[in-house]
Amino acid sequence: MFRHQVAIEPADIDHMGHVNNSVYLKWVQEAVIDYWRTVAPPDAVARHLWVALKHEISYRRPTFLQDNVVAEVIADKVEGARAYFTTVVRRGQDVLSEVKSCWCCLDAVTQRPARLAREITSRFLPPEV
Template identity: 30%
Template sequence: MRHIYRCPLRWADMDAYGHVNNVVFLRYLEEARIDFLFRPDKDFQQGSVVARHEIDYKRQLVHRHTPVDIELWVTEIRAASFTLTYEVKDGDQVYVRASTVIVPFDFEAQRPRRITQEEREFLKEYTDDDENDDADSGADQDEAVAA
């Protein structure tokens, strides 16, 4: 299953050529990630930090008044991190493909922590079936190393 976020475009997002500035896409990914992780029905409650972003720009996104879709899904779940993958798109036209490695974090202790079972179950809902097998094996491998 994929999470869909309808991202509004703002005048301030434009560069001098009327295109959405490449740097702004990081904010779009953040908005989609927050919409995914912090929802009233399911909440990644204990906090997290971003460890890495990778972005592939495929084509320019021209500013307009209608939102752009951001599809987000989980591609890897490990013992102490997970990877979200995104497509910023309109139908079949993809503007950006990106991924973010996220580390659960205990802000009180100021250190990374393991993913809880509840969080793992929530994240698994958003993995593709063929990717789910790889994600589970990565978690098992990570747990074996930690043991």
Template identity: 30%
Template sequence: MKIFENKITVTKDHLDFNDHVNNLVYMQWALDISREHWLSEINEEINEDYFWMVRSHHVEYEKQAFLGDEIIVKTYVEGYRGPFSNRIVKIFKGEELLVQVKTNWCLIDRETQKLKRVPEEIQILFK
């Protein structure tokens, strides 16, 4: 399984009225890293043929992050079933797990706008 990661420094724009990272910011980070991971592995042809849509999110908030914290966001694809894929995103401060997001995505064929079984050529890119 290939793990993709990014580093983020918490800024004032990430904070809510309690002066910790807003829950919606964690979700945006999860969506951003998912897209970045996808784009880092695929070629232009795949990008022209397919896109992903979220089917569901399961989020577990463990700890908080604050202004100036150095955050590491990691993601990997857990598996495939037909047109569906589970992606895990884990957000850390140092070794401490702050948030874990499990998202079920569905692959869409751009031409037909319908669900498409995840082809082997895509699956192997994320193993």
């Protein structure tokens, strides 16, 4: 699991006094990309880009400006050029949201889908049972 500290900005707060739902998607994108940049070798980071294809988000509790929030990212699997992640946004022990997302790996030059080498995916996938 990878932990990404979330920054809450005043502009993230909506008319109801808590973080707008759309901001959670920004956090997930930041967290997954930060995860990639942390676990992948620098040459792989330079050669590949990620684009989100799908997010399924379940909101559990509201988030407020003063909250200390962390996004926990887990890579679930890789199939071809696609990678699947689970991101849990937490305030302490409270789960604020759970997100299942699907991403496509792209070649940074051609911007076409690209499969990652097994030695790269093994850095962030759980060991096979």
